[in-house]
Every structure is written in structure tokens, then in C-alpha cells.
Amino acid sequence: MSEWVRRSDALAQSVVTLMALAAPEQASNMGLSSADGATTDLRSGWRERIATAASAARTALDAALRDEAEPRLREDIAIMHARIDDIVDGIAVHDAYLVTLVDVPKLAFLGLRVLLGTQNPPERKALALARLRRYAGTDGGEPLAVSAERETRERLAVDGLTGPYDVEVRTMLALHPVLVAGLGEMLRGSGLHGWEDALAAFAAQCDAYARFVEREVLPRARTDHRLPPAAYAFALRHVGVDIAPRELARRAHEAFDAIAAEMQALAPRVAVELGIDAHDYRDVIRALKARQIRGDADAIRAFYEARLAEIETIVRRERLVTLPARPARIRIASLAESAELPVAHMSPPPLVGNTGQVGEFVLPLDVPPAAGSDGTERADDFTHDAVTWTLTAHEARPGHEVQFDRMLEGELSLARAVFAFNSVNVEGWALYAEEIVLPFMPLAAQLCSLLMRLHRAARAFLDPELQSGERTPAEAQAFLEREIVYSPTFARSEVERYTFRAPGQATSYFYGYTKLVALRAATEAALGARFDACAFHDFILDQGLLPPDALGAAVRERFVTAGS
Known part of the structure; x- marks a missing residue:
């Protein structure tokens, strides 16, 4: 491993901690194993816990950036800053404008599917039991469905927020039994034992949550499909x-x-x-x-x-x-x-x-x-x-x-x-x-x-x-x-x-x-007969998931300069 990659990955640990706290199912899906036992946390004070982790990550990155000369590591620090901003800004936008519908069965399906994948080693599959018990609260914690109901009630009580779209609510209710059944199907085929009681408890909690959504959220859902403009603007930036x-x-x-x-x-x-x-x-x-x-x-x-x-x-x-x-x-x-x-x-x-x-x-x-x-x-x-x-x-x-x-x-x-x-x-x-x-x-x-x-x-x-x-x-x-x-x-x-x-x-x-078509055209123009499409495509892929502007800079500075 290159020295700059090693240093970048060391710096990234504070962002890993933040992601495992803010979006553990997504973090697991990306391979961040420290999140595999965690679940979406909507217990009281969850915003403050994320804000504290974000602040700690920013402080660590800012300190490293002051004396860093390696261009690729500086690019990585900018990427990590952008990820922190995306998490913090997303919460702020939703808090300012939206009552977000928490889809409890979908979260659990995503969280368990990533751990129960057929290609995973047995030790990773086994973590699905701990995650399921956390969803159900059979580990002694608060069940996700209970936290989600309380969070939704609190948000519904805030004046001026845009509620969920009624088609979204009806779709969630219709798909709820399909997803819960899918959990059972995955677990039965996993080779794991001892999940039955936790799944039964979670299924009952999902049923109670669905009744709450149907009784108290659906009547207050909006018939207008449009998001507030600021929320849609964030959605575009996010992607x-x-x-x-x-x-x-x-x-x-x-x-x-x-x-x-x-x-x-x-x-x-x-x-x-x-x-x-x-x-x-x-x-x-x-x-x-x-x-x-x-x-x-x-x-x-x-x-x-x-x-x-x-x-x-x-x-x-x-x-x-x-x-x-x-x-x-x-x-x-x-x-x-x-x-x-x-x-x-x-x-x-x-x-x-x-x-x-x-x-x-x-x-x-x-x-x-x-x-x-x-x-x-x-x-x-x-x-x-x-x-x-x-x-x-x-x-x-x-x-x-x-x-x-x-x-x-x-x-x-x-x-x-x-x-x-x-x-x-x-x-x-x-x-x-x-x-x-x-x-x-x-x-x-x-x-x-x-x-x-x-x-x-x-x-x-x-x-x-x-x-x-x-x-x-x-x-x-x-x-x-x-x-x-x-x-x-x-x-x-x-x-x-x-x-x-x-x-x-x-x-x-x-x-x-x-963006890619324009980048290729500019590269071909710069290199002329020296342009090699396979080398260009391989170089693009070798950069990982650089944002388009950073990718363009890398092509100009490291591919074009090398003459393909």
C-alpha cells in the first residue's frame, strides 16, 4: 500500500465512525465492517450524536490538511469533507422541511440482506442475528419500530413541515408484508439458528407500526407529489x-x-x-x-x-x-x-x-x-x-x-x-x-x-x-x-x-x-493520434469514484501529460 493511501485511510477512520452512526446499513453495504452490528438509530438524541461525530471528523481533517502537500491526499480530504457535509446537510434539510416516512421493514431488509449474502463468510453472516435482535429490541434496547413511531409523532407535531406523499405511504403499507416475508425467506436459507423469536417479535412490531402509519400518517399525507424546492435541490446535490x-x-x-x-x-x-x-x-x-x-x-x-x-x-x-x-x-x-x-x-x-x-x-x-x-x-x-x-x-x-x-x-x-x-x-x-x-x-x-x-x-x-x-x-x-x-x-x-x-x-x-463524453472529446483533441481508448478507459476506472471535476483534472494532469 502506498504511503499516501495508508495515511488517507488512517484519516478516514473518523468519517467511518460517522457513517456507521448515521447510516449503518449503507456503511455495511460498502464494506465498512465496523457498522455490521449497528442499526439505524432513532433513539432520543440521535441528531446530537451524529453532530458530535461530524464535528470530530471535521476537526481531524482540518488539522491534517494544514500541513499536507500530497495532491492526491488533499483530494481525498476534500472528498471526505464533502461526505461529512452531505450527511449533516441532509439532516438539516429534512429537519427544516420534511416529515420523513421511516420505512422500518425496508431498513431491516437492506440491513440483513447485506450480511446474509451468499458470498459472505460465515462470521459475517452470523452478525445478522445481532442486527436482527437490535431491530427487534430483544437485545434489551429500544425496537426500531418504537423509535420510528416516536420520531414520526414528534415530527408530525412540528408546524409547517411537508408530510409524506400519500402514494408513498400506500406503497410502503402494501409492500410491508412482502418485505417481512422476504426477511423470513433469507433467514431460513442462511443456515443460521436462533432467529425465530427475534423475527416474530420484529414482525409484530412492524404490524403495529403499519397500523400507526395507516391511522395517523396516511390521513395527513400530502396529495401533491412535489418536494419543497430546497429539499429537491439537496437531492440533486446529493447524487x-x-x-x-x-x-x-x-x-x-x-x-x-x-x-x-x-x-x-x-x-x-x-x-x-x-x-x-x-x-x-x-x-x-x-x-x-x-x-x-x-x-x-x-x-x-x-x-x-x-x-x-x-x-x-x-x-x-x-x-x-x-x-x-x-x-x-x-x-x-x-x-x-x-x-x-x-x-x-x-x-x-x-x-x-x-x-x-x-x-x-x-x-x-x-x-x-x-x-x-x-x-x-x-x-x-x-x-x-x-x-x-x-x-x-x-x-x-x-x-x-x-x-x-x-x-x-x-x-x-x-x-x-x-x-x-x-x-x-x-x-x-x-x-x-x-x-x-x-x-x-x-x-x-x-x-x-x-x-x-x-x-x-x-x-x-x-x-x-x-x-x-x-x-x-x-x-x-x-x-x-x-x-x-x-x-x-x-x-x-x-x-x-x-x-x-x-x-x-x-x-x-x-x-x-x-460529463464523460465531454472529457473524452477534450482528451482526444489534446492527444490526437496518440489517443488510446482502452488506456483512457482504464485510467478513468483506476481513479475510483472521483467527482467529475476532479476526474477531469486527473486526466489533464496525469493522463494527457503522459501522452497516453
């Missing part, structure tokens, strides 16, 4: 978007129109090649979606694995980026996982303290229905042949999976591997990864890849326009169904994402992608 929502939407509209025109030119070629009687890109996409992958979940997974092998061959042949030597992993999501996150995603490995775990491309198939409906639903958007190219490139290789693997294999500080993590950094690379593979895809796959890029541009104006009131949720869903040709099931989940699951986050794909 790494540093321009005004209106300017973001303007750029996204321009990009949307350009991509749609490109698709309209390509669609007739696809139609001729495949014998489709259509010319408009929307009709051609509908015809492609009709060609669903045959078979059960195992057959769909096998189809994606075969597609991954084809993409890997292209990436190596064209020298797009250096791939890991080991195989990538793809699996189908459980129903509870789909309730928690109803979209295809990469489940990242622990980026520190890793004991051999690797990232997994997780594909939801059956998802819980909208609140008030029964059974399950299955969208047709990601189980047809043509779309598998771009989705695999995004979630697996050369997208997220390669990015996370590179961080595991490289010599990265905690600051770059963990504390710099945000959606602009991560999703920007994955959308860019789709683009570099696109020229080598079949024509139908190219059309679907452009459709996915069109969707990311649409996200970057639908999300802020929903928050400004320029569009209603119904109008946004209709737009997605009409212009992106998405199923009602997936379009609904997208609108949920923009309005209450993660407002602001969906804009990060487009913004991060445009």
Missing part, C-alpha cells in the same frame, strides 16, 4: 448534479430530440432487416418487444449469460477496456428484492474489507403490483432479445461490474472507493459503457440502446418537471408509455422513482454521461 434543474431539463430536452431523430433514421433499417412492417421507431420497438425470451427465470438468466459472453468477446477484440479475468455473475431477484428495488441493478461487492465477494447483475422479473392490487406483475421491457445487449453492457460488462471490480483490484483509498460514491460518478460510467459497445451491436440492439439513452435523457427533464409542477405523475407515465414504449408496470415504477423512491437520482445518468 452529484451541480447545475440548476431548469438548465438540466433544457439540455436533456435537446438531447432527447437528437436521439429520437437518430432512432427515427435507424428504425426503417431494423424493420427491413427483421421483416417488420413499420417505420416509426415506436412501432419497431413494439415489434421487438413482442419477441420475448422463451422459458422460465433460469432460461432468461442463461440468455443474459450468453449475451454477456458475446459482449466480452467484442470488448476484448476491440480493446474497449481491460476486463477482469474471472467470470461475472447474473441472478434473478427475489420478490422481496423487487419490492425494495423494482429495476435491474448491480449489487456491488464490499469495496473495503472484501473477502472474495464480487458484484452481481440482479434482474427483477416478477414485481409486486401497485398499492391496492393483488398478485404480481411482469413487465415485457427487459426480457426480449434486442434489449439484452445494452442492459448487460450497463449493469455488467463493461459497465458497473467492471467499474467495481477495478476498484477492488486497484490500490484505492477509502475516500475514493467509498466516500466519493454518488450516482453521477457511477451511472455516468455505465451509460457511457453502453455507448462504447453500441457500434458493435446488431442493428436491432443499437435501436434499443438508443432507446435506453433516450430514456435517460427523458429522466433528466421528467424528474425536475414533476418537481416544478410542469407535469403531473399521470402525464409523466403517459409520456414514458408513448415515447419510450414502456409497459405500464415499468412506467409506473419510474414515476415512483421520480416522486418518492429517489427524487433527483434518475437525472444522474444523463448528467454523468455528458
Whole structure:
């Protein structure tokens, strides 16, 4: 380990302490093992405890910065300062404007899933019992559901705060039994013993909490989906978007129109090649979606694995980026996982303290229905042949999976591997990864890849326009169904994402992608014939999760200067 990385990681311990206190489930997911036995703490005085830890971390970083000359360590200190500010500012914004809905079953599902992962060593899995008992209070502490109810009651009593969105509340209540059942499913398959009483107690507490939410929160929920402007502005900063929502939407509209025109030119070629009687890109996409992958979940997974092998061959042949030597992993999501996150995603490995775990491309198939409906639903958007190219490139290789693997294999500080993590950094690379593979895809796959890029541009104006009131949720869903040709099931989940699951986050794909495209163009211009795409991509990944501006500086100062 380099001396500057060692010193950076030593400095990071105060920030690790803060994260383990403020967001222990998230900290565990990143591999910060000191958080594995902890749970979200909403007991009286929790704000003061976090403020004290934040102050101690800032003091330690400020003292180190005064005499530090190493540029990379100074960058790391700036990253850690930004992480502290993000935690403190997030609490301040929510306290000033919002009554936040505490989703107790979801927190527990996230907290136990990260410890019970099949790739974890037995000693880490065993910590799930301690965490479950803390959630349930069977360790002698206060149950999370009890703390959450008291916290919510106190916030409801504060005048002038914006309450939870009623669709969010109804969705939480509808998914509550799915997530609690998912906890039991995970624990039964874990090989652990002695969890039954704690789970029974926690399930009963969740039921009581749900009754409280239905009785006292739902009647006071807002029917307006919009966040207070300051809360939405923070949400954008939190994911790494540093321009005004209106300017973001303007750029996204321009990009949307350009991509749609490109698709309209390509669609007739696809139609001729495949014998489709259509010319408009929307009709051609509908015809492609009709060609669903045959078979059960195992057959769909096998189809994606075969597609991954084809993409890997292209990436190596064209020298797009250096791939890991080991195989990538793809699996189908459980129903509870789909309730928690109803979209295809990469489940990242622990980026520190890793004991051999690797990232997994997780594909939801059956998802819980909208609140008030029964059974399950299955969208047709990601189980047809043509779309598998771009989705695999995004979630697996050369997208997220390669990015996370590179961080595991490289010599990265905690600051770059963990504390710099945000959606602009991560999703920007994955959308860019789709683009570099696109020229080598079949024509139908190219059309679907452009459709996915069109969707990311649409996200970057639908999300802020929903928050400004320029569009209603119904109008946004209709737009997605009409212009992106998405199923009602997936379009609904997208609108949920923009309005209450993660407002602001969906804009990060487009913004991060445009930053990387601009950086590549500037680098190519500077190097001319000396530009090597594989070397450029490897250098980008070797920097970890540097924010876009810092990444640009690193490319100019260390890549361009070296002449590729």
C-alpha cells in the first residue's frame, strides 16, 4: 500500500465512525465492517450524536490538511469533507422541511440482506442475528419500530413541515408484508439458528407500526407529489448534479430530440432487416418487444449469460477496456428484492474489507403490483432479445461490474472507493459503457440502446418537471408509455422513482454521461493520434469514484501529460 493511501485511510477512520452512526446499513453495504452490528438509530438524541461525530471528523481533517502537500491526499480530504457535509446537510434539510416516512421493514431488509449474502463468510453472516435482535429490541434496547413511531409523532407535531406523499405511504403499507416475508425467506436459507423469536417479535412490531402509519400518517399525507424546492435541490446535490434543474431539463430536452431523430433514421433499417412492417421507431420497438425470451427465470438468466459472453468477446477484440479475468455473475431477484428495488441493478461487492465477494447483475422479473392490487406483475421491457445487449453492457460488462471490480483490484483509498460514491460518478460510467459497445451491436440492439439513452435523457427533464409542477405523475407515465414504449408496470415504477423512491437520482445518468463524453472529446483533441481508448478507459476506472471535476483534472494532469 502506498504511503499516501495508508495515511488517507488512517484519516478516514473518523468519517467511518460517522457513517456507521448515521447510516449503518449503507456503511455495511460498502464494506465498512465496523457498522455490521449497528442499526439505524432513532433513539432520543440521535441528531446530537451524529453532530458530535461530524464535528470530530471535521476537526481531524482540518488539522491534517494544514500541513499536507500530497495532491492526491488533499483530494481525498476534500472528498471526505464533502461526505461529512452531505450527511449533516441532509439532516438539516429534512429537519427544516420534511416529515420523513421511516420505512422500518425496508431498513431491516437492506440491513440483513447485506450480511446474509451468499458470498459472505460465515462470521459475517452470523452478525445478522445481532442486527436482527437490535431491530427487534430483544437485545434489551429500544425496537426500531418504537423509535420510528416516536420520531414520526414528534415530527408530525412540528408546524409547517411537508408530510409524506400519500402514494408513498400506500406503497410502503402494501409492500410491508412482502418485505417481512422476504426477511423470513433469507433467514431460513442462511443456515443460521436462533432467529425465530427475534423475527416474530420484529414482525409484530412492524404490524403495529403499519397500523400507526395507516391511522395517523396516511390521513395527513400530502396529495401533491412535489418536494419543497430546497429539499429537491439537496437531492440533486446529493447524487452529484451541480447545475440548476431548469438548465438540466433544457439540455436533456435537446438531447432527447437528437436521439429520437437518430432512432427515427435507424428504425426503417431494423424493420427491413427483421421483416417488420413499420417505420416509426415506436412501432419497431413494439415489434421487438413482442419477441420475448422463451422459458422460465433460469432460461432468461442463461440468455443474459450468453449475451454477456458475446459482449466480452467484442470488448476484448476491440480493446474497449481491460476486463477482469474471472467470470461475472447474473441472478434473478427475489420478490422481496423487487419490492425494495423494482429495476435491474448491480449489487456491488464490499469495496473495503472484501473477502472474495464480487458484484452481481440482479434482474427483477416478477414485481409486486401497485398499492391496492393483488398478485404480481411482469413487465415485457427487459426480457426480449434486442434489449439484452445494452442492459448487460450497463449493469455488467463493461459497465458497473467492471467499474467495481477495478476498484477492488486497484490500490484505492477509502475516500475514493467509498466516500466519493454518488450516482453521477457511477451511472455516468455505465451509460457511457453502453455507448462504447453500441457500434458493435446488431442493428436491432443499437435501436434499443438508443432507446435506453433516450430514456435517460427523458429522466433528466421528467424528474425536475414533476418537481416544478410542469407535469403531473399521470402525464409523466403517459409520456414514458408513448415515447419510450414502456409497459405500464415499468412506467409506473419510474414515476415512483421520480416522486418518492429517489427524487433527483434518475437525472444522474444523463448528467454523468455528458460529463464523460465531454472529457473524452477534450482528451482526444489534446492527444490526437496518440489517443488510446482502452488506456483512457482504464485510467478513468483506476481513479475510483472521483467527482467529475476532479476526474477531469486527473486526466489533464496525469493522463494527457503522459501522452497516453
